[in-house]
Amino acid sequence: MADDPKVAFVTGAASGIGRATAEALIRRGYSTALADIDERAGHDVESQLRELGECTFVRCDVTDDDAVRDAVGRAVSLYGGLHAAFNAAGIDGEHGKATADATMENWNRVLSVDLTGTFSCLRHELPAIVASGGGSIVNCASVAGLKAAATVSAYTAAKHGVIGLTKAAAVEYGRAGVRVNAVCPGTVDTPMFRASMPEQLIERLKRTSPVGRLAEASEIADVVVWLCEDAPGFLTGQAIAIDGGTTA
Numbered sequence: 001m002a003d004d005p006k007v008a009f010v011t012g013a014a015s016g017i018g019r020a021t022a023e024a025l026i027r028r029g030y031s032t033a034l035a036d037i038d039e040r041a042g043h044d045v046e047s048q049l050r051e052l053g054e055c056t057f058v059r060c061d062v063t064d065d066d067a068v069r070d071a072v073g074r075a076v077s078l079y080g081g082l083h084a085a086f087n088a089a090g091i092d093g094e095h096g097k098a099t100a101d102a103t104m105e106n107w108n109r110v111l112s113v114d115l116t117g118t119f120s121c122l123r124h125e126l127p128a129i130v131a132s133g134g135g136s137i138v139n140c141a142s143v144a145g146l147k148a149a150a151t152v153s154a155y156t157a158a159k160h161g162v163i164g165l166t167k168a169a170a171v172e173y174g175r176a177g178v179r180v181n182a183v184c185p186g187t188v189d190t191p192m193f194r195a196s197m198p199e200q201l202i203e204r205l206k207r208t209s210p211v212g213r214l215a216e217a218s219e220i221a222d223v224v225v226w227l228c229e230d231a232p233g234f235l236t237g238q239a240i241a242i243d244g245g246t247t248a
């Protein structure tokens with residue numbers, strides 16, 4: 001007998017951790033909506049991942065609540081429901097400025113993508129998953145959601161907020177059969193990470209990491225897929241660090 005159809009919605013799917021997770025979900029049989037603001041990269045990723053299974057790029061700016069509503073609605077109408085979501089769209093903003101020197105523009109931009117964008121995704125994903133009989137949502141926080149990252153106060157505040165939102169949604173929707181968790185990656189080798197870190201700093205981070213290296217995006221993807229597929233139903237409302245032991 002064929003397995004029941006499974007549907008996933010992934011934001012930030014055109015690059016890095018979101019892309020790797022979309023790929024892993026497709027390999028596990030999810031029909032996957034690839035949501036991202038970057039149309040060109042999104043279409044490229046769609047054509048690469050189509051070889052593995054069913055997926056569709058959906059242009060979506062997570063700072064636009066109507067666009068998020070339409071993108072989630074598109075996934076549901078294309079594939080007949082929603083069972084898993086991974087909210088990975090994010091930016092890190094300006095680096096290198098202590099809080100009093102950081103700009104309001106940076107604060108507003110980072111909070112609107114990383115925190116309000118995640119809220120918007122939850123607003124539309126939760127009812128769609130409830131209507132589909134339950135499932136799992138994973139928000140992408142960061143180790144900067146667990147402890148301060150100096151000179152990126154907006155990012156630190158946004159990622160702490162993502163963990164708060166995760167807990168709030170988890171306690172509200174547990175009885176409706178929706179588990180909501182967050183992953184907190186450490187240093188992951190992605191375009192965002194390479195763009196914001198000088199090579200010297202990357203080498204220092206590797207040297208001081210308990211495992212002596214950066215993470216691959218696929219290592220975060222594996223945890224997200226486990227949370228969506230295999231994790232016990234009692235596991236909800238948690239922020240799981242995947243950081244090579246740095247917060248330990």
Ligand SMILES: NC(=O)c1ccc[n+]([C@@H]2O[C@H](COP(=O)([O-])OP(=O)(O)OC[C@H]3O[C@@H](n4cnc5c(N)ncnc54)[C@H](O)[C@@H]3O)[C@@H](O)[C@H]2O)c1
Pocket residue numbers: 011012013014015016017018035036037038060061062063087088089090091092113117140141142143184185186187188189190191192193
């Ligand atoms: N790379 C790391 O070391 C690391 C560590 C901790 C947390 N994270 C988090 O992981 C997530 C993914 O980061 P990444 O490293 O893969 O970065 P990335 O830059 O490779 O990918 C981010 C994706 O989000 C998309 N995006 C940005 N703004 C958007 C918007 N307004 N609407 C829709 N899509 C938008 C981008 O187009 C891009 O495709 C982010 O939330 C980031 O904060 C990354």
